[in-house]
Amino acid sequence: MTVSIVVVSHSAKIADGAVELAAQMAPDVVILPAGGTDDGRIGTSLEKVLAALEAASGQAAGAGAEGTVVLTDLGSAVMTAESALEFLENPAGVLLADAPLVEGLVAAAVAAQGGADVQAVRKAAEGAGIPAGQPAPSAGGTDHLESPTSAAPDFTGDFELVNQAGMHARPAAKVAGGLASLDAEVTINGVDGASMTGLMTLGAGKGTVLHVEAWGADAEKAVEYVGGLVEAGFGEP
Template sequence: MTVSLVVVSHSEKIADGAAELAAQMAPKVLILPAGGTGDGRIGTSLEKVMAALDKAAGGDGAVILADLGSAVMTAESALEFVDDPAGFLLADAPLVEGLVAAAVAAEGGADVQAVKRAAEGARGPAHPDGPLGQQLVAEGPVTGQGPDFTGDFELVNQAGMHARPAAKIAGGLASLEADVTVNGVDGASMTALMTLGAGKGSVLHVEAWGADAERAVNYVGGLVQAGFGEP
């Protein structure tokens, strides 16, 4: 069993399309779109969301992603009716990037909390001059001491660091107890990894801190050396 994902959108087409995209990254994960109203209009449907949550019940939990404010409210209302609210988590994440990162994490066997973190990590780093950015600088892994483990790995896949590799790295790292940077950006953020623009032949410098630091470096190295399963 894996953690399921529920996609709540004002548009049925958006929900279906996002689910279809994420399924390409994680074919073993149950991804349940709940978009639009029951009569096909733009909007959200409590009944659709509840039906999706019912389908996810009995598994290893579910993470819900929503596109706009009222979709979040609909998801929160639906959660009030589930039998095991602790197993259903609403992620504060961008719909498409968060869904892809969450799907990859779930495919890798992450638990519901780690899948939620993977989705929220897709938001990318805060601006360093903002209050949250200052907090990340203060509390982040760079403490003046060297990392626990490091590694350098050359990208061998033809397309380099595009969406699928970034999602695989971010999704897997989000489930580990480690703070990881890749070429200076947050390794658990799909968006941040894609901003590297790293092509074939580029070297990824990985630094990791924490209990799973060695495992994290080996995880990234294994993906890179295997070409992420791509040509």
């Protein structure tokens, strides 16, 4: 794995719990919590955040680390993370994600597990907070492809959900995280395929047919990726 993740929260319990949840879906990704103050109170600690960033970089270095994505909960956590960057030798390798903590972390972790680069991992995190029907930001921060509505899709596919629980959180994270690493814009039943939140709002249960449309250099790969996950039942009963 090449991208590590740090979770900054005002609560040590929240940070630890979020990391534990994400680790279930991304066991090979270095994900470290930096929650609460040094004396166990609610708040943030510059020392904790800095230590986590340095540890994340060091632990992932053996696997050829190329960056770290930081997720935060409340406003002052962002300021603490930004302050920590000033003390790092290579702050350019650390990206702050403007994303919901839990949904963004899960999506980012799945993307990192799939081998996405640091920009794509941040995009996956931020895509988790995009309302249904709106496109997620591109990995470079600007739209790198035409709007999906401006031209016919390059590739399409229709796949019936066969797993009992349908499109719940884990499958949505797998789909969104994997698509974030591809050079393609994808919609699934009209919502952004790279948005975990958008996919969950579909309420797609077993037997629902997912209509996938994709644009871009990796459009065919994106459709095949979604189809493979769906047809395998996302590894679930």
